[in-house]
Amino acid sequence: MVCSSDLSPAATTQENPHRRRSIRSFVLRQGRLTSAQRRALESRWSAYGIDYRPSLIDLAHVFGNNAPVTLEIGFGNGDSLLQQTLGSAERNFLGIEVHRPGVGQLLHRASEAGVLNLRVINHDAIEVLRDMIPRDSLDCVQLFFPDPWHKRRHHKRRIVQPEFAQSIRGLLRPGGTFHMATDWLEYADYMLAVMGRSEGFANAAGAGRFATAQTHRPETRFEHRGRQLGHEVRDLVFVRCT
Numbered sequence: 001m002v003c004s005s006d007l008s009p010a011a012t013t014q015e016n017p018h019r020r021r022s023i024r025s026f027v028l029r030q031g032r033l034t035s036a037q038r039r040a041l042e043s044r045w046s047a048y049g050i051d052y053r054p055s056l057i058d059l060a061h062v063f064g065n066n067a068p069v070t071l072e073i074g075f076g077n078g079d080s081l082l083q084q085t086l087g088s089a090e091r092n093f094l095g096i097e098v099h100r101p102g103v104g105q106l107l108h109r110a111s112e113a114g115v116l117n118l119r120v121i122n123h124d125a126i127e128v129l130r131d132m133i134p135r136d137s138l139d140c141v142q143l144f145f146p147d148p149w150h151k152r153r154h155h156k157r158r159i160v161q162p163e164f165a166q167s168i169r170g171l172l173r174p175g176g177t178f179h180m181a182t183d184w185l186e187y188a189d190y191m192l193a194v195m196g197r198s199e200g201f202a203n204a205a206g207a208g209r210f211a212t213a214q215t216h217r218p219e220t221r222f223e224h225r226g227r228q229l230g231h232e233v234r235d236l237v238f239v240r241c242t
């Protein structure tokens with residue numbers, strides 16, 4: 001693996017990752033809550049939920065142990081995140097999602113399954129990363145099927161940007177991984193280019209390559225939909241090397 005550090009000054013000049021973003025990577029569709037989702041949000045938030053606040057959280061305190069933490073951004077309805085919590089009891093999972101029905105859905109299913117190693121934040125991930133997550137604290141960050149913002153004039157709304165990559169780098173422990181996946185090939189190429197130029201990251205698959213199919217993870221809802229439409233899926237895994 002080659003660590004990206006030999007970059008031109010222009011490429012290394014990052015915008016301040018802590019500034020407030022006015023361009024958001026999502027459009028909030030509130031949608032209707034089912035009664036099960038509403039009940040779960042009311043009765044299980046105290047067990048699983050963490051309210052957004054502009055101060056750092058203590059992950060060991062939140063989970064009650066020091067197990068490695070995987071943070072997932074934009075988990076949708078949470079089915080794949082739930083499977084991961086069940087399949088990896090030795091890890092902790094922190095999910096961030098703005099779509100409230102999806103949060104309710106995950107709380108409902110997690111509660112039914114008796115999951116203990118999961119916490120959820122219902123807020124813009126950009127602000128959560130900036131304000132709440134301690135530096136060097138995460139073992140893995142996952143970003144699966146982020147909104148591709150197809151139109152060129154909307155590309156600025158894509159969550160994967162150079163400053164976003166640097167904010168993830170600061171929160172991962174050295175050696176920690178940033179795992180992305182998309183079924184939109186042009187976005188996959190864009191991610192590969194942005195991440196390939198991101199200082200402090202090495203592509204686990206080798207420069208300019210997508211990760212292989214061995215990168216197993218549960219299929220997500222959006223992935224399932226994309227595959228049914230005939231879309232190919234690309235995974236990217238980058239390791240924090242400096």
Ligand SMILES: C[S@@+](CC[C@H](N)C(=O)[O-])C[C@H]1O[C@@H](n2cnc3c(N)ncnc32)[C@H](O)[C@@H]1O
Pocket residue numbers: 025026073074075076077096097098099102123124125126144145146147148159220221222223
């Ligand atoms: C295309 S969906 C994919 C959902 C899920 N990962 C899947 O593969 O089924 C993208 C999700 O990211 C969420 N999202 C987008 N930007 C976000 C942000 N800044 N903070 C939290 N969630 C965000 C959206 O609400 C949406 O649920």
